[in-house]
Amino acid sequence: MHSPELLKGTLQTIILKLLADHGKMYGYEITQKVKELSDGSLALTEGALYPTLHKLEAEGLLSTEKVSLGKRVRKYYTLTEIGRSSIQKRIEDFESFISTMFNVLQLRPIGS
Amino acid sequence: MHSPELLKGTLQTIILKLLADHGKMYGYEITQKVKELSDGSLALTEGALYPTLHKLEAEGLLSTEKVSLGKRVRKYYTLTEIGRSSIQKRIEDFESFISTMFNVLQLRPIGS
DNA sequence: TCGTATTACCTAAGACTCTAATGTATTGAA
DNA sequence: TTCAATACATTAGAGTCTTAGGTAATACGA
Numbered sequence: 130m131h132s133p134e135l136l137k138g139t140l141q142t143i144i145l146k147l148l149a150d151h152g153k154m155y156g157y158e159i160t161q162k163v164k165e166l167s168d169g170s171l172a173l174t175e176g177a178l179y180p181t182l183h184k185l186e187a188e189g190l191l192s193t194e195k196v197s198l199g200k201r202v203r204k205y206y207t208l209t210e211i212g213r214s215s216i217q218k219r220i221e222d223f224e225s226f227i228s229t230m231f232n233v234l235q236l237r238p239i240g241s
Numbered sequence: 242m243h244s245p246e247l248l249k250g251t252l253q254t255i256i257l258k259l260l261a262d263h264g265k266m267y268g269y270e271i272t273q274k275v276k277e278l279s280d281g282s283l284a285l286t287e288g289a290l291y292p293t294l295h296k297l298e299a300e301g302l303l304s305t306e307k308v309s310l311g312k313r314v315r316k317y318y319t320l321t322e323i324g325r326s327s328i329q330k331r332i333e334d335f336e337s338f339i340s341t342m343f344n345v346l347q348l349r350p351i352g353s
Numbered sequence: 354t355c356g357t358a359t360t361a362c363c364t365a366a367g368a369c370t371c372t373a374a375t376g377t378a379t380t381g382a383a
Numbered sequence: 384t385t386c387a388a389t390a391c392a393t394t395a396g397a398g399t400c401t402t403a404g405g406t407a408a409t410a411c412g413a
Contacts, residue, residue: 138399139342146346157361166345170337177400179363201361201408220346225282227339230251233278234258234332238350250370269390289371291392313379313390 140173140181142219145190145208149216153194153207156182182206190215252285252293254331257302257320261328265306265319268294294318302327 147162148154154162160173185191190212194205208216231238259274260266266274272285297303302324306317320328343350 140399143342143345150347155361156363157359163345166347167341168344170341171345174401175361175363176365176402181399183363199408203361220348223342223346224348229279229282230255230335232280233255233275233283234335235262235278236332236336252370267390268392269388286372287390287392288373288394292370295392311379315390 139223140177141185142223143173144178144181144185144206145212145216145219148191148206148208149213153205155203155205159206185212251335252289253297254335255285256290256293256297256318257324257328257331260303260318260320261325265317267315267317271318297324 143163144159147159151162156175156178160175160178163171163173182191186193186206189209191206192209194207196203196205228238230236255275256271259271263274268287268290272287272290275283275285294303298305298318301321303318304321306319308315308317340350342348
């Protein structure tokens with residue numbers, strides 16, 4: 130498991146990219162997808178996830194839709210236009226940050 | 242300039258690696274070195290730097306030495322044994338985290 | 354059928370790390 | 384002589400996380 134400190138500031142990017150790649154998702158599904166894609170090494174806690182989803186919704190990047198399954202209600206999140214248009218920049222910012230960190234730490238790029 | 246959010250959790254690693262690569266350094270020198278290595282895109286604020294240096298010292302990873310230059314006093318930081326032995330793991334943790342993030346975000350590795 | 358695990362939503366207190374602002378003082382250059 | 388740069392530092396407050404807790408439906412094995 131990674132030091133959770135390193136996760137800070139990347140959660141919004143993860144959520145937005147997952148929604149871009151997989152269409153509408155609900156909260157629990159996002160936690161499972163992250164676990165799967167990271168081979169179990171990243172575990173989103175719900176205390177981090179739900180406030181972030183709500184914040185992104187409040188900022189207009191996500192919209193929600195409630196779907197009933199019997200008595201249970203699932204809340205699906207979808208990217209809005211604004212949300213979708215914000216992703217490319219976030220990804221670029223992340224990659225640029227990584228690149229800078231590699232320079233500062235004087236490490237070799239991954240894959241070379 | 243990078244979103245400062247992404248910097249969170251990486252400052253200790255930066256400081257330790259800089260000291261490993263460049264020997265003893267003082268606080269202001271560290272801020273300048275980071276600015277130089279990042280081509281001006283990372284600016285450590287002093288409010289972040291000094292508390293972190295003091296914390297690393299309190300944890301036994303750094304030791305200090307005061308050097309007078311005329312009336313001015315410079316405070317040099319050096320890695321202790323413990324500090325030096327902690328670096329490899331921090332670097333590996335960082336690289337592992339990046340690798341995981343690339344998987345989760347489904348990005349191509351840098352340099353490929 | 355009964356208990357437990359899983360699914361599924363959520364909040365709240367507190368820790369931690371940062372930013373922005375501020376303070377002090379020395380040194381060097383215009 | 385005055386302003387920028389050097390050099391140390393602290394503080395209030397913002398933001399993001401962890402840990403812990405709460406509620407409830409559903410699925411599954413004993």
